[in-house]
Amino acid sequence: MWMMPTSSSPSIFNQSTLERLKAQSPPTFASLNRAISRYSRKQLHDGTFIPLEVITGLRVLGVPIGSKQFCHQFHEDRLFASDVVNAYNDIFAKPPDWDRWHSTMTDQFSTLLNSFLARVLTTSTIPPHAHVISTISLQNGGLGMQHPRLTAVPSFVFTTKRCIQYAEQGIILPATTSSITLPKTLTSLYKNWRNPSSPCTSFRIFQQYAPDIACITRYGTTIDGVDNPITEETLLNSFVSTTSPATAQDTIKRFAGARYITNLEHTEDVSILQALPSILEPHSSLPLVAMSRTNRQDRMDSRSFVVAMKRKLRLELWPSPSTPKCICGSMVDKYGDHFFSCQSFNKTTMSNAIRDGTCKAMKRICVTAQYCNSGDAVDTEKKGVVKTAPLSRPFDWFMDVNHVTAATLKQGTALST
Numbered sequence: 136m137w138m139m140p141t142s143s144s145p146s147i148f149n150q151s152t153l154e155r156l157k158a159q160s161p162p163t164f165a166s167l168n169r170a171i172s173r174y175s176r177k178q179l180h181d182g183t184f185i186p187l188e189v190i191t192g193l194r195v196l197g198v199p200i201g202s203k204q205f206c207h208q209f210h211e212d213r214l215f216a217s218d219v220v221n222a223y224n225d226i227f228a229k230p231p232d233w234d235r236w237h238s239t240m241t242d243q244f245s246t247l248l249n250s251f252l253a254r255v256l257t258t259s260t261i262p263p264h265a266h267v268i269s270t271i272s273l274q275n276g277g278l279g280m281q282h283p284r285l286t287a288v289p290s291f292v293f294t295t296k297r298c299i300q301y302a303e304q305g306i307i308l309p310a311t312t313s314s315i316t317l318p319k320t321l322t323s324l325y326k327n328w329r330n331p332s333s334p335c336t337s338f339r340i341f342q343q344y345a346p347d348i349a350c351i352t353r354y355g356t357t358i359d360g361v362d363n364p365i366t367e368e369t370l371l372n373s374f375v376s377t378t379s380p381a382t383a384q385d386t387i388k389r390f391a392g393a394r395y396i397t398n399l400e401h402t403e404d405v406s407i408l409q410a411l412p413s414i415l416e417p418h419s420s421l422p423l424v425a426m427s428r429t430n431r432q433d434r435m436d437s438r439s440f441v442v443a444m445k446r447k448l449r450l451e452l453w454p455s456p457s458t459p460k461c462i463c464g465s466m467v468d469k470y471g472d473h474f475f476s477c478q479s480f481n482k483t484t485m486s487n488a489i490r491d492g493t494c495k496a497m498k499r500i501c502v503t504a505q506y507c508n509s510g511d512a513v514d515t516e517k518k519g520v521v522k523t524a525p526l527s528r529p530f531d532w533f534m535d536v537n538h539v540t541a542a543t544l545k546q547g548t549a550l551s552t
Contacts, residue, residue, distance in 0.1 A: 151190055207320050233288040233344045234391040241284045248280060256441055258450060264407055265448035267395050268414065274385075275392030276415030278424055278447070285391045292348050293384060295341045299328050299375050329371070349374035351390050352383040406470065407449055414449055423447060446471065490515055494532040507537050 156164040168186075176184040192201020192209065199209040249261040252269060270285065271277025302325035305314030327333045331342045347357055349370050364370070374383075396415060402408055413419070423443060428434045435443070445452055451469040453459070459467050463479035498510035507513065512535040516528035 151188055153188060203320070210321060210324060233292075233347055234285040234394060236284055236287050241282070241287075244283055248282065252448070256444055256448075256450065258445075261448075262450070264399060264402060264404070265450055267399060268448055271392045271395055271415075272388040273420050273425060274389055274417060275396060276417050276420055277392060278420060285395075288344050289348060289384070289387045289391075292341060292345050293380050295328075295337060296345070296375050296378070297380060299325050304376065329368075345371055345374065348383075348387060349378070352378055352386050355386065355390070410449055410470070410472070414447060419447060442471075490531040497532060497534065501534055505537075507535060512537070 153164060153168065156167060171188050172186040175187050175189060177187040178184050192199055192205035194200070194209075199206045201209075245266065248269065249266060252261050252265070253259065267277075269278045269280045270282040271279070273279040302317060302322045305316045307314045327335070328338045328341065331339065333339055333342075346367050350357055350364065352374065353370065354364070365373075396411075399411060400408065422435075423440070426433070442452065444450075449470065452471045453469065455469060458469065461467050461473055461477055461479065463477050465473060465477070467473045494513060494515045498513045501507045501513055502510055513532060514535075515532050517530065517533040518528055519525045520529060520533060521527055
């Protein structure tokens with residue numbers, strides 16, 4: 136197993152293996168020396184890096200191996216002085232709402248996201264409303280693109296919560312009934328997490344944001360909107376010890392999305408406000424970012440994808456000077472809304488495509504579920520269904536159910552009654 140040296144710490148054994156390896160095994164010496172030069176480096180004051188052989192311990196798959204002093208120092212360095220915690224110092228220094236963190240990193244991420252969308256959609260700029268819609272979760276009707284503005288603080292709180300829970304309750308592995316108790320060298324680092332004035336920056340940030348997030352995961356709203364809430368201490372203890380991280384993260388996503396939607400509803404742009412209900416329909420989000428594209432025939436062509444994305448983000452479909460004219464003689468608006476209200480625009484092709492696609496899927500589903508013997512039992516716009524009107528076609532697609540097969544399949548289940 137390959138082992139990577141850790142960062143610098145005070146010498147305990149003061150014994151280097153490089154010189155001995157150089158004499159006894161030159162290939163091993165060369166390999167280790169290359170690894171140190173690439174992965175174990177110390178940054179000098181002028182910004183340059185030099186190779187550093189650490190002789191006090193080592194790290195195997197992220198786990199410190201060495202003396203008690205080395206292991207304890209290893210965890211303290213990463214808990215109190217890691218780059219992640221230093222980045223969150225900005226949160227603590229300038230307290231924002233937990234879903235509106237603003238920093239240099241969020242600005243750079245916004246620029247990156249806008250540049251990506253502008254290039255994909257062949258447009259020059261991405262307006263604020265389009266940027267917000269792209270970062271709202273899929274459940275709320277957005278595109279679900281992650282942004283640290285609304286995910287950084289909850290992610291930090293959930294990670295810290297999990298570490299505290301492991302320290303206090305131990306770790307329960309799959310297919311086991313008892314928990315694994317962590318050593319005191321680790322659990323002792325988390326004893327003072329309840330102290331709002333703790334010297335640990337991580338715990339102070341946790342205490343600042345955890346009450347609001349815990350309240351939302353429990354009640355679905357902030358503490359101001361709860362009648363007779365439990366005490367903050369009880370709320371935090373319950374959040375740390377019993378709250379499911381997956382459920383809590385879904386709740387936070389929906390809550391944050393609802394907040395941003397409320398902000399969008401206060402926009403002064405009437406053209407955006409009127410279109411919000413249809414724009415934020417989750418069914419219009421999933422086909423754009425969450426559908427399987429394994430089958431090439433199921434993939435949307437690039438031109439249709441760009442149009443659908445621009446409609447979703449409420450972007451102009453074409454520059455104003457090149458606005459096309461509809462077959463009815465009217466000029467089409469820049470968002471393409473005219474096509475959905477024009478009496479002269481034929482929607483038969485689109486309706487037939489939806490009908491045929493649904494029928495194709497049901498041919499496989501009905502046979503798999505044994506509601507019919509073959510896909511031929513599923514047909515589109517079948518005639519003769521209504522005896523009094525034999526030529527009418529009341530259904531887009533029709534399924535001839537094999538009741539004997541279906542009843543046998545459901546026998547003994549709740550559906551049989």
